[in-house]
Amino acid sequence: MAQVLEFRLPDLGEGLTEAEIVRWLVQVGDVVAVDQPVVEVETAKAMVEVPCPYGGVVTARFGEEGAELPVGAPLLTVAVGAAAEPAEESSGNVLVGYGTSAAPARRRRVRSYQPGPRAADGVARPASSVAERSPAPADLGSAPAATGRTRRLTVPERPDGPVPVISPLVRRLARENDLDLRQLAGSGPDGLILRADVEDAIKASVAGVGGATAATVAVAAGPAASALADTPGTIPSAVAAAPRAAMRAAATAGTRIPLKGLRGAVADKLSRSRREIPDATCWVDADATELMRARTAMNAAGGLKISLLALLARICTSALGRFPELNSTVDMEAREVVLLDQVHLGFAAQTERGLVVPVVRDAHTRDAESLTAEFARLTEAARAGTLTPGDLTGGTFTLNNYGVFGVDGSTPIVNHPEAAMLGVGRIVPKPWVHEGELAVRQVVQLSLTFDHRVCDGGTAGGFLRYVADCVEQPAVLLRTL
Template sequence: MSSELQVFRLPDLGEGLTEAELVNWLVAVGDQIKVDQPIAEVETAKSMVEVPSPYAGTVAELHGQAGETLDVGKPLISIAPVGAAPAEPEAPASAEDPVSTGVVTDAEASAAAETYRTEEKAGSGNVLIGYGTPGGATGGRTRPRKGSVAVVDAAPAAAPEGSVAVPEAPMEPVVAGTRIPGKLSAVISPLVRKMARDHGVSLDAINGSGASGLIMRRDVEAAISAPEASAAPSAPAQAPAEAAAPAAASGDLDSRTGLAVSARTPVRGVRKAVAANMTKSRTEIPEATVWVDVDATALLDMRAELKKRSPHDTPGLLAFIARFVTAGLKKYPALNTRFETGTDGSQEIVGFEGINLGFAAQTDRGLVVPSVRNAHQLSARELDAEIRRLTAVAREGKATPTELGSGTFTLNNYGVFGVDGSAAIINYPEVAMLGVGRIIDKPWVVNGELAVRKVTELTLAFDHRVCDGETAAGFLRYVADCIENPGGALADM
């Protein structure tokens, strides 16, 4: 019965992520599950999400254990179809008989997973857990059938007359990636599209049994059940000892320092994503930094007065500064762009009709940057409410990849950590970041006389490829002037 198993691979959970940590299984072997039923909780570098099953049936195998990091495109769960008996464990097959066992080699599984990840990044239009992959819905994945290398010669002879034809393995990448205009509209369910792609079935070869030729789930299942399209079960999951290598035993000596190693902490999840993003930013972006000290006394006084009138819904200081930033980006749009380099070496600066304002938020999982979408349309009070909401969901690990990966400019309030300034690293692929330091009492000259004022430091890191110092300084000075004269600035916005 193993040939009947439906193997669901870990999908791209958004933003082209390549791996996820398996936090908890929501089902067990032998459980009966339904389509769209959550089967596992996984934590990506962006958020914690529940993964639903595209298949109904009996759970036959769980590929992985809690705490294990799984690659996108690798098997997550195997399910016996409704009405089929759960697959019995089979003895390992010999290398001479790959067709009879249907076992996929490690090389084939890795190749299939890599193809899967590449195509997910290109964008399939598939909606799995509430948000789509990047790109349009016109392209089809070209992933080869599992075990296709081993059964290329045998598959044509095994196909009975009248069965639904599936292209032979060598032709699959070409056929599966080709769409007849308007054909895709005959498939409405994203789960049906995903099922077809997972099993290497070309939708172009299927005549839908639904109204107006609509391709139904049963049509794809019929194509999958054809002998030539039978998919081999994925390679068994690694043993726990292989899947999650333990940290180095205490007492190991470091060859460089001669000291005992106290611990080795795997870099994964948010920390791994931050490390990769910061490295890419430093490697690709020729950044420059400008800064200025700002008298924020008037802003604090204005907020204190508002708080007296309305104690419960007065915006925080960050919301007011965010409002000034969005106004400044309208005046200096070069800082609200993205610098792109094409595969042919061509370069262009991409501008946006709108501002998604990201802000740095410290969580138990590390530093994340949720973004307020269309922040330029919001008042200070509305910005405050959205900042509080996004901070809460980010700290709970429930922010979506869209909320965490769609910013066009970042505001970083590192003053909450008690520091004055920072040589910030730009949040790639954005081109600028504004940092706000702590607000402290400092001597300040006011109308020719020395006074104690509330002073903060603003620091702007910017990509020198998109603008020169004049633009960066103009934006920074605009925000500083708004902070020093908040009443007049808000009146003009």
């Protein structure tokens, strides 16, 4: 006899409490194997495929693409062949490196979900569990119809979870206009909210809810409000709840892009850095001709091709050994600067989903070949969207090669809670005085942005000058090999 097991969104680790459904990989009725990826989700740190620990037939899915679910919310249900305890049916893996499928014991309050009926699109809808704070039918007033009967308008109770809408586009439109979908009476089958319902509610809020006429009310709330068309002063709660923010949105032309997921996490971190870190920047031009020649000679010898980023990283780790103040963090509660023993080197990588900073662990123990291989692995994972939260956290110093964008200089923002970031511009031929004569040399601009709480300009300048010396004369590194 088949047993239906529920698979919930697993604990994603790193303090993450929710994820957005990007793409379903299975449909209701599909047969899935143990540990088969069933959904692709995006967190504030990475995009990952979530494998199902059960094998069987998918009987229901919870949440549409674009919906955000908290950890512990149901993802899908699976009918397994024989009745068994969940522990015996489960592989126990769930998501390698992301904890178990159970919600963490102590976490901020999350919404309660219960399975409900499925709509025509095969997506299971959560059952109503929490009544919205909408007026009772008696409070909404009544309107005499043509037959003399009394009709009452009520807004359907919405569960404290995903609201049934006809498409993710409708949900996005409501979100961009600060419209609460739970306050809308959908005009579609079984209360399904259509795009027209959202657009009408927005128009009604712009026109002014307080002075809306009965005709405007009927249009704004959809067909369900037609009974109130001849009752002055009666406004459906769907319209009354339309936010004033929608007026401001409609009055301002332009496209709104939600700051969520990876983009939102980057925005939060950069804002925090600007608020908390009193940063300063110094820069210097360096002749990189000899460094480029050294790299060419290394690669001519055969073996793994050494990347320029790896050589710059090797120079950074050597410099941090001489100036450990820049490989630190500030503990403001204890009012202490914490000098860190290991160098976990972050590097900025641009992807289609935005800027990410993968971290090379124990970079100070790696040679140029090892650094090259690790940079290549993390860069490929970043482009594929498969970086784990562990790949993106724990950095102690960041190397930002913005020269790949064709620019010479920049003033980077320190990657909180680190203390400094080295920026590297493009390497281009420029006139340069070399050995007393004017010559064309390969020149690069180096910039160091640092937390002025951890050191003064002398330390920062000494670090940057040492890096520039190693770029100009790579033999300087031989002293630290």
